[in-house]
Amino acid sequence: MTQSSAQAPLNRILLTGAAGGLGKVLRESLRPFAKVLRLSDIAEMAPAAGPHEEVQVCDLADKQAVHDLVEGVDAIVHFGGVSVERSFEEILGPNICGIFHIYEAARRHGVKRVIFASSNHVIGFYRQDETIDASVVRRPDSYYGLSKSYGEDMASFYFDRYGIETVSIRIGSSFPEAQNRRMLSSWLSYDDLTQLIQRGLFTPNVGHTVVYGASDNATVWWDNRLANHLGYAPKDSSEQFRAKVETQPMPAADDPAMVYQGGAFVASGPFGDE
């Protein structure tokens, strides 16, 4: 995949959350897809904007700021917001209000395609001996998961009402390596994540498609047959990390990390105020 942005298929892609863990990766890997990458985060970003880049600090909870951010882009890759479990109040602004701001801005500025970083935590309370596809009733495992579930609903609504198309990626665990036993199943390599975004951006007629974001791991709980039309074909596998991971002590059989697809999130917090 060469980097010659001049021949890139899209003019301008907005990447939110560009200063985050995955954002930094995507800042590089999305480069071939657009002539210009508009990068945004609530925090200042380093390095500063390079060639074919625009950098714009933006608080997703600020409606006007989001509308300014979205103006002039062809597609949105929305990785911004809180990406771990936090209290309801901390998640409300960036994730709940944020997703509304993104879609309402997309509608007003005529953006027709969104890639939404959803999460396995929208179905985290399914058990690890269950195989599920995208048609199951969601079972969010955290306030974070609840906000991502709300985001999928928002995507569904803006497609049914306004025809804005979205691919919601229920990301498993996207890190350089699978770090524990659960990640042997949920791991998503950076290359496979990039492929998913590419397929999401360039497949025609996706409506609102939900796809699970996992690599070609030996054990996967997620069946992507309802997203066949994306043609996602993961190239990596967590098997390369198995030996290393299995030197870790085995957790107790009833440790949520071993029982539920959402792992430790199902028991995180509570973030109430006791």
Added chain:
Amino acid sequence: MTQSSAQAPLNRILLTGAAGGLGKVLRESLRPFAKVLRLSDIAEMAPAAGPHEEVQVCDLADKQAVHDLVEGVDAIVHFGGVSVERSFEEILGPNICGIFHIYEAARRHGVKRVIFASSNHVIGFYRQDETIDASVVRRPDSYYGLSKSYGEDMASFYFDRYGIETVSIRIGSSFPEAQNRRMLSSWLSYDDLTQLIQRGLFTPNVGHTVVYGASDNATVWWDNRLANHLGYAPKDSSEQFRAKVETQPMPAADDPAMVYQGGAFVASGPFGDE
């Protein structure tokens, strides 16, 4: 159903939204189920508290107020919040924050059963020639529907995490009469609504059960077989209103009121700020 609250099975039920359309009905019809009904609304209520009643004004968006409200009750019948389509911003406080406040308060005060007034608008974008049950992927038709869908997720989460049980009633159209062609399908009589709440309060082991709230109408789009354990047996039918309704002019074939289960909601608004 006699009114002798002394023998009522529950000690104290909280009814939110008690000054609203359905709230006024339930203020009467729930009386036999508890020794005391605690009635709440954001607005002042008339008449004032009668025997076996407590009245407490409460803004659902105010976390502390909700925690005070919930203290000491055995069950919550949650009909409060915005019940029509409004802008995202108007719905955020009472419905999104409100549902979190209700469940977090329930957790902290040990309340184990909630009846949640969800809505057909969580699945409003299904067409009227489709028959759906409670296992379908939701398709909300409005910001209002989005907030109710979030509420169902919240109920699922508080059951999976904390064991608080909920019956979410996807209310069709609960009015004294079916007022138009769509309501011939979606109508829910006050008596049948009351029965649903009764079944929801007193059926043991409901987990998070989703049930569609419609009477025994001739045409119903909703299949309640997954809620068989509630034993809901509607007694009323909209057929009594058919002759009157059918004197109304027939809407155009592509009028959303005739095409989608959510009716006019699917085209309401937008409540963006243009």
Added chain:
Amino acid sequence: MTQSSAQAPLNRILLTGAAGGLGKVLRESLRPFAKVLRLSDIAEMAPAAGPHEEVQVCDLADKQAVHDLVEGVDAIVHFGGVSVERSFEEILGPNICGIFHIYEAARRHGVKRVIFASSNHVIGFYRQDETIDASVVRRPDSYYGLSKSYGEDMASFYFDRYGIETVSIRIGSSFPEAQNRRMLSSWLSYDDLTQLIQRGLFTPNVGHTVVYGASDNATVWWDNRLANHLGYAPKDSSEQFRAKVETQPMPAADDPAMVYQGGAFVASGPFGDE
């Protein structure tokens, strides 16, 4: 149901097959639904056209004749063609060509609603201990059943392509009485048939709906849940004929009349030319 055609909801209904067994019944029972009934058959009809009636002899295999027949009607109740098992060649003209002529004429003359007399023989090779709904793969049991299956496909195509809506009724056995053991399951009373046509004509937004035509019999192999939106509620039952039917000698256990839903049709013919 009074007969005051002046207030009838439709202006003109075309009834094909009006001289046949069911046609004669419908000539009477459809009267309240239209100001004028246009009656057609390949044979001369007796009695001649009465008030609010038009009579037009028509060979369904004759394209131009069908186009003339359809001109000026609001809806078509298509019961014409061969209604028993015959050779492929005998069925080709009236049923295969006939159904194309009907739909193409409907398209050219702007008719938006068709009631199609399909048949249980499109699924006749399912066994009598199987319960099926409208989503199963068809298993036609005869050349007749094949032609009705083709008719359902034609209805599907004209809806998907041109928006002409159809209710296809998979008629069981519509006679004054259930005449044998199989008909205790498949019997459809004339009143219930009329109700089905009424629901098919006046329910908005039916797309292409397939409904099984059976009365409220004690044993029915057919599950109509996918046609709930029609609100069909059969009023009659074959139980009234059970005692009489059960005086008949029991057929052999492997008699197709006892094994397959299509009964004797599954073994009729062959109508090849040996």
Added chain:
Amino acid sequence: MTQSSAQAPLNRILLTGAAGGLGKVLRESLRPFAKVLRLSDIAEMAPAAGPHEEVQVCDLADKQAVHDLVEGVDAIVHFGGVSVERSFEEILGPNICGIFHIYEAARRHGVKRVIFASSNHVIGFYRQDETIDASVVRRPDSYYGLSKSYGEDMASFYFDRYGIETVSIRIGSSFPEAQNRRMLSSWLSYDDLTQLIQRGLFTPNVGHTVVYGASDNATVWWDNRLANHLGYAPKDSSEQFRAKVETQPMPAADDPAMVYQGGAFVASGPFGDE
């Protein structure tokens, strides 16, 4: 239903378990179905054989005795064996060996129809907020339930291999009255049980049909749509006993009697030898 056995449709029915609780009921209620009822139990029966009755003591674990018992009958209504939870060893002879003896005797003596008293305990580990039909994977709750599950498999095998047809009735709780909260769902009246056996004996072509045995109760966990061809239409309902039952103290929320469809059986025993 008159008692004139001379016109009874079958010549001779074998009823096993005739001295048991349900056996005594069926000794009366099956009378119209056969000219002669052959009654059997491991225990002596009182009263002795009346007109149109034959009485034969038989240990189901004794293969030769069962073969003698089955000779000359047209159909078998198999209610014999252990009908409560016991140790594996106590159940092995009468239930495991017994069911083999019954079917092998049926094969050798040309009996073509069996009614098998299976039990809800073959699916007892499903929860009370789940609705199940006859296609679910069984989850037996006891050694007793295991033996009934084995019996259903035996019935399936003798149909697939030898064409002997069976209706397996997964009996809920068949008593004069519903005695506790769980039975409000699982109750099966004696009349409805008799109707089920009648439908099972006289419906042609049942293959191996599994049907849940419950009356028309307000809450039933079991969906009989796959047995529609039997035409079972329960006439009784447990609602008549609700008021009385609800005076009983409410069991704890985690009492198996309130959680699982199999009720207390899921926690009975163990009948190991500690």
Added chain:
Amino acid sequence: MTQSSAQAPLNRILLTGAAGGLGKVLRESLRPFAKVLRLSDIAEMAPAAGPHEEVQVCDLADKQAVHDLVEGVDAIVHFGGVSVERSFEEILGPNICGIFHIYEAARRHGVKRVIFASSNHVIGFYRQDETIDASVVRRPDSYYGLSKSYGEDMASFYFDRYGIETVSIRIGSSFPEAQNRRMLSSWLSYDDLTQLIQRGLFTPNVGHTVVYGASDNATVWWDNRLANHLGYAPKDSSEQFRAKVETQPMPAADDPAMVYQGGAFVASGPFGDE
């Protein structure tokens, strides 16, 4: 695969449509499967019959001619008839009458296996973001698709009635190369087509099996799990043509070629006579 027809597993295969685009390919690739290939088309064929070949001109609409054609063959590979959209009248003879003639001839001459060239156009009105298998209700997109759907019904009927087995291949787009964006999904290489026919001819006990004919493309809308028993394992992929295809201008988002699985066929014609 050597060409030594002397060891070929079948004695004589009839290939209809042998002068057509795919026919010419199969004339070569089916050679190893039979000692003699009988080649037929409505047109004269060039080159003339070679070794191990017989050539017979035949109009499929001519019953006697088809009966003569089928005499003496062991299996039929039926690719004859109209293979593009045409008017109903043009399709009637070769496709509707033709398929009846083929099966009736097979019955009379004892042929037990047919490979039927069905088409993706029997399900063409499904959208490209839907994944379907062979159990879905068909949605034909053209008169051509209607005739193929009728052919599948005919195959089903002749199996249920007479035990003649068929593999119906719903061919996607079988060309030397994928020529446009839609064909990246629907492309079927000639080698994979040949493999499908081979599997269809030599797999025992196929009943009436429906299989989708597509290569191992990155995006396929069709799930062949119900045809697993064929063991079809496509070897080619359209990815080799992607770069070239993607230089074509992107069609409009609502171009049927981009929306529906049937592509442009869904909007072809009409072939009525206006």
Added chain:
Amino acid sequence: MTQSSAQAPLNRILLTGAAGGLGKVLRESLRPFAKVLRLSDIAEMAPAAGPHEEVQVCDLADKQAVHDLVEGVDAIVHFGGVSVERSFEEILGPNICGIFHIYEAARRHGVKRVIFASSNHVIGFYRQDETIDASVVRRPDSYYGLSKSYGEDMASFYFDRYGIETVSIRIGSSFPEAQNRRMLSSWLSYDDLTQLIQRGLFTPNVGHTVVYGASDNATVWWDNRLANHLGYAPKDSSEQFRAKVETQPMPAADDPAMVYQGGAFVASGPFGDE
């Protein structure tokens, strides 16, 4: 896979049936998984116990002997009992009583994981043109199949009641080579069998998982998606034996070996006493 038992993940595995055909294979291939293999069979074993081995003769029908056998092991790989069709009486002790003894012993000695050698004969009456997964209703084809079905029920019961986890492997045909046409589908290589056992022993949280035991053959009737969490990835294929197998004469089309998944078992015996 090195043989250094000292680093083996488990301390002691019990392998029953260790003198049988598969037992001898597993005696070698399971070596890396435990520091000590306890080997048992009803027959004397040769060779005698080697290093890291214990040998214990045991009749599975002898409860006390089984309890002694199980004491001190961490996991049980249960391949003992009768593994071909025999009379009911011959199967009763080792298979029916045997499986109870194994689980009851596991419960008493705190063993938490069992690998159960179930069999394709629990579903042997499905046809070879049907694709099934682990959720289908079983259709045992023999007394042997009935005993394995009972074993799966026992595994389900001991998990639901006592939390003992099991992987039931429905073994196809595990031999050095595929020996006939049916085995081209059902063949399971020894290496793939070993992999299945390894996955079954070391995957956390399997509950009661049912997995079909077949290699990566070209035609497989069995869909293992419900066991995805095991991560079983077969490495071998029966294609290597196809040429040799296809030199065998083709069985008749109605030979059970060609019709049913269970092959010849569906017609074996009967082992009644005629």
